[in-house]
Amino acid sequence: MDLNERKLKILQAIVSDFIHSAEPIGSRTLSRKYGMGISPATIRNEMADLEEMGFLTHPYTSAGRVPSTKAYRLYVDDLMHRYELSDEEKQKIRSKLMTNLAEFDKTIEHAANLLSEFTNLTSFALTPKQEEDKLKYINILPVDETTVVLMIVAESGKVSNTVLKLKSAYTEEHINLLSKVMTYNYKGKKLSDIRTLEIIRNFETDIEAMGRLADTILPNFLSTLDDMLNVDLYLDGVTNIFSIPEYNDIEKAKVFLEMVNQKKHFTEVLVNRDSGVIITIGDENTEEFMRECSLITATYRINGKLVGKLGVIGPTRMKYDKITSVIEYMTDNLSTGFALTGGEEDEH
Amino acid sequence: MDLNERKLKILQAIVSDFIHSAEPIGSRTLSRKYGMGISPATIRNEMADLEEMGFLTHPYTSAGRVPSTKAYRLYVDDLMHRYELSDEEKQKIRSKLMTNLAEFDKTIEHAANLLSEFTNLTSFALTPKQEEDKLKYINILPVDETTVVLMIVAESGKVSNTVLKLKSAYTEEHINLLSKVMTYNYKGKKLSDIRTLEIIRNFETDIEAMGRLADTILPNFLSTLDDMLNVDLYLDGVTNIFSIPEYNDIEKAKVFLEMVNQKKHFTEVLVNRDSGVIITIGDENTEEFMRECSLITATYRINGKLVGKLGVIGPTRMKYDKITSVIEYMTDNLSTGFALTGGEEDEH
DNA sequence: ATTAGCACTCACCGAACAAGAGTGCTAACA
DNA sequence: TGTTAGCACTCTTGTTCGGTGAGTGCTAAT
Numbered sequence: 144m145d146l147n148e149r150k151l152k153i154l155q156a157i158v159s160d161f162i163h164s165a166e167p168i169g170s171r172t173l174s175r176k177y178g179m180g181i182s183p184a185t186i187r188n189e190m191a192d193l194e195e196m197g198f199l200t201h202p203y204t205s206a207g208r209v210p211s212t213k214a215y216r217l218y219v220d221d222l223m224h225r226y227e228l229s230d231e232e233k234q235k236i237r238s239k240l241m242t243n244l245a246e247f248d249k250t251i252e253h254a255a256n257l258l259s260e261f262t263n264l265t266s267f268a269l270t271p272k273q274e275e276d277k278l279k280y281i282n283i284l285p286v287d288e289t290t291v292v293l294m295i296v297a298e299s300g301k302v303s304n305t306v307l308k309l310k311s312a313y314t315e316e317h318i319n320l321l322s323k324v325m326t327y328n329y330k331g332k333k334l335s336d337i338r339t340l341e342i343i344r345n346f347e348t349d350i351e352a353m354g355r356l357a358d359t360i361l362p363n364f365l366s367t368l369d370d371m372l373n374v375d376l377y378l379d380g381v382t383n384i385f386s387i388p389e390y391n392d393i394e395k396a397k398v399f400l401e402m403v404n405q406k407k408h409f410t411e412v413l414v415n416r417d418s419g420v421i422i423t424i425g426d427e428n429t430e431e432f433m434r435e436c437s438l439i440t441a442t443y444r445i446n447g448k449l450v451g452k453l454g455v456i457g458p459t460r461m462k463y464d465k466i467t468s469v470i471e472y473m474t475d476n477l478s479t480g481f482a483l484t485g486g487e488e489d490e491h
Numbered sequence: 492m493d494l495n496e497r498k499l500k501i502l503q504a505i506v507s508d509f510i511h512s513a514e515p516i517g518s519r520t521l522s523r524k525y526g527m528g529i530s531p532a533t534i535r536n537e538m539a540d541l542e543e544m545g546f547l548t549h550p551y552t553s554a555g556r557v558p559s560t561k562a563y564r565l566y567v568d569d570l571m572h573r574y575e576l577s578d579e580e581k582q583k584i585r586s587k588l589m590t591n592l593a594e595f596d597k598t599i600e601h602a603a604n605l606l607s608e609f610t611n612l613t614s615f616a617l618t619p620k621q622e623e624d625k626l627k628y629i630n631i632l633p634v635d636e637t638t639v640v641l642m643i644v645a646e647s648g649k650v651s652n653t654v655l656k657l658k659s660a661y662t663e664e665h666i667n668l669l670s671k672v673m674t675y676n677y678k679g680k681k682l683s684d685i686r687t688l689e690i691i692r693n694f695e696t697d698i699e700a701m702g703r704l705a706d707t708i709l710p711n712f713l714s715t716l717d718d719m720l721n722v723d724l725y726l727d728g729v730t731n732i733f734s735i736p737e738y739n740d741i742e743k744a745k746v747f748l749e750m751v752n753q754k755k756h757f758t759e760v761l762v763n764r765d766s767g768v769i770i771t772i773g774d775e776n777t778e779e780f781m782r783e784c785s786l787i788t789a790t791y792r793i794n795g796k797l798v799g800k801l802g803v804i805g806p807t808r809m810k811y812d813k814i815t816s817v818i819e820y821m822t823d824n825l826s827t828g829f830a831l832t833g834g835e836e837d838e839h
Numbered sequence: 840a841t842t843a844g845c846a847c848t849c850a851c852c853g854a855a856c857a858a859g860a861g862t863g864c865t866a867a868c869a
Numbered sequence: 870t871g872t873t874a875g876c877a878c879t880c881t882t883g884t885t886c887g888g889t890g891a892g893t894g895c896t897a898a899t
Binding site: 520536539 | 861
Binding site for chain 3: 181183185203206
């Protein structure tokens with residue numbers, strides 16, 4: 144039994160109809176709606192074959208057919224038509240996304256906003272993972288008698304600052320010295336390595352007050368470094384889940400929302416995905432908690448190097464054609480936008 | 492008809508029973524469970540009175556009684572017993588909250604985490620509103636040829652930095668000069684006023700490159716200032732809503748989640764509440780979208796001055812006694828913790 | 840190979856019904 | 870006069886049951 148032309152056509156019709164209607168589809172409706180010159184009975188025979196081949200399932204004896212993961216896979220890989228964004232859509236994306244590329248974080252956040260707006264799904268954007276990032280310098284800045292700001296700047300441009308309340312007063316001289324010593328020691332070192340380096344405190348012997356200062360600042364310095372290694376997750380459109388019929392069940396909605404609210408774990412899953420446009424459907428997902436979802440992610444580049452991610456998560460029944468087009472358009476624009484200095488133009 | 496002792500006792504029993512069970516309570520059950528030496532019939536008479544007085548309602552003829560907003564109000568003001576935190580509870584709060592007060596933002600985030608954990612509700616924490624905050628200095632730091640970090644430090648210690656991608660290269664000399672000019676112009680000015688001040692650009696006439704630099708940086712400077720004036724909202728435990736029977740209805744859960752996800756609006760509502768422990772119940776809330784909820788907020792102080800907020804939101808049927816105790820304990824600890832420098836000890 | 844016909848299967852819907860919890864009222868009681 | 874027992878009544882909740890409709894699988898005819 145092989146997948147002849149007609150079977151493909153039927154499968155295509157079933158998948159795309161189900162994606163829009165969320166209702167199992169029967170032979171009669173199919174024949175009527177897609178008038179393909181064959182009778183319901185014939186379609187039934189073909190559908191039975193397709194079911195045997197694993198492309199369709201029955202929710203129960205005698206309801207219409209529903210596509211399986213395998214069917215979605217085939218649909219995504221071979222069957223679906225490319226969705227072309229209209230000029231208005233492109234215009235809208237570009238105007239919201241590209242007008243102020245200067246502020247990186249905001250741009251990324253806007254990307255997530257746009258994506259959920261266009262797809263009516265839950266969207267997310269991740270800042271780049273900067274494993275190789277190196278420390279550029281450290282600044283300790285005065286605020287008031289017992290408060291300083293610890294500022295760490297990495298070569299990538301990532302900055303982190305932490306307001307630190309000290310147990311006792313400090314002198315400007317001491318914090319400047321400490322900044323310099325720390326910068327001297329860690330400049331050019333990979334952020335991820337610094338924790339494992341021995342903490343150099345040769346000033347400790349010199350001045351007792353400096354030692355106390357360092358005692359407060361160093362632990363916070365390390366935890367701030369950890370923060371810098373984390374990518375940031377921007378989520379948007381989580382409540383869109385409520386307008387999806389599959390999630391009319393309170394229990395399912397709960398599971399979904401708990402999943403995306405486990406930000407740490409969720410981020411980890413996203414970070415570990417490959418580059419490029421990646422679609423994983425239903426039980427193709429290795430994570431137990433997203434076996435009922437499909438996940439589409441794509442990567443954007445900054446100066447052709449570092450990669451961040453952009454994507455959506457929703458039910459397996461999603462508009463793969465439109466979504467991939469939108470995501471691709473957005474990541475392409477981001478990548479070129481962030482490559483004004485002239486990064487390489489390699490492409491898969 | 493007046494609220495005699497017995498009526499109060501009955502009301503008290505109804506409210507506290509309903510808070511735990513979420514079920515309308517009838518005269519028989521009440522008499523059995525709280526064996527107060529009066530028969531169901533008598534209780535029925537009293538309940539009828541209480542209903543007439545507006546303290547109770549009937550969901551329908553012949554189901555038990557349910558407390559009204561007015562009843563909760565009375566309960567909260569006069570009837571409820573003070574909940575004393577156990578030593579373990581206190582210990583747990585203090586250890587999670589007070590171990591690293593140095594990192595302000597993290598501490599506030601932990602406060603929200605703790606609060607939702609203790610109350611099984613949706614909790615939130617707000618950083619202080621710093622309307623009077625003044626600019627301390629501005630720093631523009633180099634990252635790479637076309638990227639700088641714009642850093643703004645306020646007198647309160649609040650820091651904001653934005654990674655800015657410039658359209659063309661800059662020189663260190665120019666960004667240093669621009670930092671100085673900007674600091675000179677805006678130092679000591681209230682953040683909220685700076686936008687309305689005329690933007691001083693006397694350097695523009697001098698050097699053309701400086702003008703271009705300023706053109707990119709100034710708009711971002713202003714929008715960053717706006718960000719600094721906003722308070723940050725830390726939300727936690729939003730999915731707790733799913734374990735509350737009242738929200739087993741998908742429609743209600745949706746409305747609730749959309750409400751708290753409107754972060755801007757939600758924050759605004761919270762910011763505008765009075766200081767101290769404030770409880771608003773059901774339709775006491777002026778905001779249409781939280782008429783079915785109760786909201787408890789309390790304020791913490793930093794050096795006795797600036798105030799941030801901490802609170803929970805949930806169904807009107809919440810454990811007011813425990814929640815207020817927990818919140819109060821937390822804000823008290825935060826306030827004293829943040830007052831190490833020795834702020835005034837005024838109290839309401 | 841295709842199709843008409845037919846018996847069969849389920850989910851879904853609404854009606855009917857019983858059970859249970861609770862009320863309001865009346866009349867008796869202390 | 871306040872309290873209580875008794876009782877009829879109300880309304881929700883859960884269950885059962887039959888009808889309806891969409892859809893299937895199989896068989897026999899085309």
